Amino acid sequence: MLLKNNIPIGYIFGKIKYEILFVTIYGIAIEVIYQNFHITNISIPMTVPTVLGTIISLLLAFRSNQAYDRWWEARIIWGAIVNDSRSFARQIIFLMEDPFQPENIEAFKQRIIKRQIAWCYALGKGLRKDDPMPLIRKFVSEEECEYLKDYDNKHVGLQQLHARDLNNALKQGWINPYQQIEIDRTITRLCDAMGKCERIKNTVFPSTYGLYIKMALHFFILLLPFGLVQLFGFLMVPVLIVITACFFLIEKMAIHLQDPFENKPTDTPVLTISRNIERDLKQMMKDKHVPSAYEPDAFFIL
Template identity: 40%
Template sequence: MLLAKQISIVYFLKLIKWDVMAVFLYACLVGAMDYLTFFKELTIPLSVSAMIGTLLSLLLAFRTSQSYERWWEARVIWGAIVNDSRTLIRQLIQFIPNDSQKTDYVKQFAIRQSIWCYALAEGLRKCPPTQKVEQYMQQLGADSDNRPNLLLSKHAEQLALLSDQYDINANKQVQLDSTIQRLTDAMGRCERIKNTVFPRSYSVLIHFLIYVLTTIFPFGLDDHHWAIEICLATMVPVLFIAIERTAILMQDPFENKPTDTPMTALSKTIERNLMEMAQMPAPEQASPIATFYLM
């Protein structure tokens, strides 16, 4: 579950410290230039800065909104994975006739589905695989670049076997197949978000606009005390940078960062639910890992 803990301010400040530094130095430089003989008389009206500020604000609004969409879509997909994992096991319980082996089969699917969730999370984060997954893959005696795809194939294979053994009605087979197809879709949608970088050109443009603003803004503040001027000339661009950084934090939801989709926690929840449904002992309660921020 995604807890409401606050992202540590320290983390965020660390993130933007080099930008702040750069803008501060740049503002000092421009401020100093403003006092040189040649540029002393120069004023660029604040309206020009305001015009660029409006343009920049609108671009940032677009950027923020698109990043949020990506982040939200990632969560919607993992929500769907939770639902479809539950649905898969529920359908198996409903469609396999009662006999001595049924519980075993359901358990096998429940375990494989849990491993699928962990493997998908690790694949997206490009983490080294946990012992749990590694162990399962060794038992399986097969491996692939794309482990979740392999596990779905294994689901399909076992379904084909069970359909023969129990003579399951084709309608029900097809209904189970639809659930696996939705899991395939969820996997593919995660890969799409992971592999599609947000267009760089918008970042380049926004950075360029911020530096233009930093350059012309101090010339509109002429007759003020130099300390105030540098302070304002640093602060205004930093505000814009902070907003862009927040957007960047959100735009890649599978990157092992504090604002990441909490895939490990969700996988634990799924595991617990499936174990309960398959009447196996539940693993310990999902607890937020200490070394990992949640936002």
């Protein structure tokens, strides 16, 4: 997630530097042809680019809206993961009870809640196609890591372990059947959240949609200097650059927003969120080793 301030100029314009370079040369060339060679009949009225510009603005506006919706949905899902992780920990801590050997169950609760922290990291890493095992190992026993080996999606395996423990807890009499079902529902909600993230990750935004807008946009840029050439003289070039930059930047922004799990600065900050979940859950367990929150060391957090 980009932070509010300090976004470096280089980051902003780096993404469109080739486009701008091309447009500069292209604009100058046309201007030179018009001014020096007096081929003035290449000038066209602004109406034609205007029509195209309106259409493209409209499509671009809708498109960035849809990209924004994907980005916001990804954030909503991770917000739900925060909520359900907290609820899960609360339920584990206060719904489970062993009237006879309270010591046993304490370790059991710790194990489940730590595994939930691991699940958050595993999901975040997995979505970005990083290897989640190093982070998982910090929270989960060796034997359980072994269990995960067969799973493509480690987070699916971790949930299986949750369900297995829950089943044991019922057999031990630590929870009653209603409590089992209620905690199982929380797991189901977390399972939904994880599937929703995978959906956003794995669904390509309709390629043709983006492609047609890109084509129309390029055509508009190609046509634009013919409309401007008569009006601005050599001032046309900066005007052309600014208009081009506006359109291309907004298109690029849409492209970045629409894929929020790509290890890019515009990503949903899954690691920062996971760290906050770790902090909250450890505070709930009265754990002494609460890590500090991630401090942003750049213009974005991941």
